[in-house]
Amino acid sequence: MTQITNKEVGPDQIYTDYLKKQIFALPKCMKCKKYHFFPRTACPHCGSFKLEWYPVTGAGEVYSCTTIYRKSERGGNYNVSLITLNEGPRIMSRVEGVEPESVKIGSRVTASIDNETDEPFVIFTPTEIPGSCHTY
Numbered sequence: 001m002t003q004i005t006n007k008e009v010g011p012d013q014i015y016t017d018y019l020k021k022q023i024f025a026l027p028k029c030m031k032c033k034k035y036h037f038f039p040r041t042a043c044p045h046c047g048s049f050k051l052e053w054y055p056v057t058g059a060g061e062v063y064s065c066t067t068i069y070r071k072s073e074r075g076g077n078y079n080v081s082l083i084t085l086n087e088g089p090r091i092m093s094r095v096e097g098v099e100p101e102s103v104k105i106g107s108r109v110t111a112s113i114d115n116e117t118d119e120p121f122v123i124f125t126p127t128e129i130p131g132s133c134h135t136y
């Protein structure tokens with residue numbers, strides 16, 4: 001894939017630029033081989049500056065979750081979750097596509113990119129909805 005390697009651009013901008021291309025990518029350390037989030041210029045694990053960006057699977061697990069109560073006329077309740085990605089980093093986001101109260105610690109989720117606004121961001125939807133059946 002094409003690497004965005006403009007040194008004038010900060011890691012948060014690189015992250016956003018990838019999202020705008022519908023790619024969920026994170027910096028990976030070439031020294032200790034670990035990913036991290038939120039993107040930084042140096043690896044938070046070992047301090048190395050040798051970072052390269054790679055797309056991640058977007059698969060992860062709910063580490064913690066909170067329902068934020070909000071009046072329905074203001075959009076209704078929503079969920080704020082901390083997701084542990086398969087690649088290791090934890091990312092603060094929302095789990096959508098289910099009732100906010102039904103998000104559970106340990107639920108498997110998959111990332112998708114919300115590009116509705118100028119500032120795209122990653123949201124998650126459950127990989128499998130408990131108790132639901134396949135429809136054909």
Ligand SMILES: [Zn+2]
Pocket residue numbers: 029030031032033034043044045046047048
């Ligand atoms: Zn490192």
